[in-house]
Amino acid sequence: MDQFIVTPLFGDDAVHWYTPTNVTLWMALTVFAVAGLLIYTTRGRAIVPSRGQSMAELSYGFIYKMVEDVAGRDAVRFFPYIMTLFMFILFANLLGLIPWAFTTTSHIAVTAVMALAVFLTVTLLGFILHGAGFLRLFWISSAPLPLRPVLALIEVISYFVRPVSHSIRLAGAMMAGHAVAKVFAGFAGALGVGAVIPIVAVTALYGLELLVAVIQAYVFTILTCVYLKDALHPHH
């Protein structure tokens, strides 16, 4: 579990809110990686894109289309926010896979803040756009009348569980993968010549973790789009 400990970069003092820690370092690297992909590669503004620019354009088009398809055309104004979330999570996950790296997204504090930000934004937006009409999201008018209060209760509960599942899914996936990799690596150290087996296992696991890193970023983003759709169009 050492790999998840937040430590100050300089000295060994207590961790204050402003202390530069390994969190600071790896988040800064995440920012640089995002800037590297989306700004450095596109500096040529080429009509015929380079490989890097192509990747930047693909990720742009991917998220843009996701926002448009899932949350609707009028959700496009939230595209920069959703793109910010996606790029941050993607690169935090990927950078976390570098050996000795610190995975910022494996911390519930980080994912919870993002999930709560999404939750609060979406909820406020729903009430601002639709007023009390937003509450109709919980009142399933297509269900039989006697069933509706029960369904409304379930809907309300599931609505408030959203940020919890939203944040724990990401942090959990990241933490579990890294912890398992660490355990296998520990076996390798203990087995001597037989270490081949855990090394192969860690290699396979690493490939899986690469997949998970991208998929979790995708899942977090698409759920954000789904919640956004509820706020913009609460009538089912």
Place this chain on the structure above:
Amino acid sequence: MESQVDELEAARESVGMPQLDFSTFPNQIFWLVVALVAIYLLLSRVALPRIGAVLAERRGAITNDIARAEMLKQQAEEAEAAYQKALTDARAEASRIIDKTKVDMQEQLDIALQKADAEIAARAAESERRLAEIRDSAAAAVEEVARDTAREVVSALGAKADGRSINAAVTAQLKGGAA
């Protein structure tokens, strides 16, 4: 020093999962907000407008290129049509010239043939005339010879005959022979 490290380790152990060490939460949240704001500013100010502009420009360029290709294709078609028209015109002109030449040659040939016919006719007439002349002179010669012969024959027989009656008799004989 050793004990201090041990204490620190012990403190960490006692917390259990580092994720639930609430003392680090303010730090993480602060730096997270800094990172997210930084990324948001970079994306919304620089990256997204730039990529959006590039994509729009490319779409525009492709549309333009397609339009230009359409135009060039149309021009090429027009050029081909003009070429075909020129070709047809040239063929028509050529066949017209050929026809005209044929007619001219036919005319010249006819004239030459007429001339040749006329000359042949003239020459034939001339030949005929000369043949007639020759025939006439031959006939005259025959009469002369016949007369002389007759006179000699008459004189040899001892009869006396004047030249006039002998001539008349010969002429009558010749005419009768001819008849």
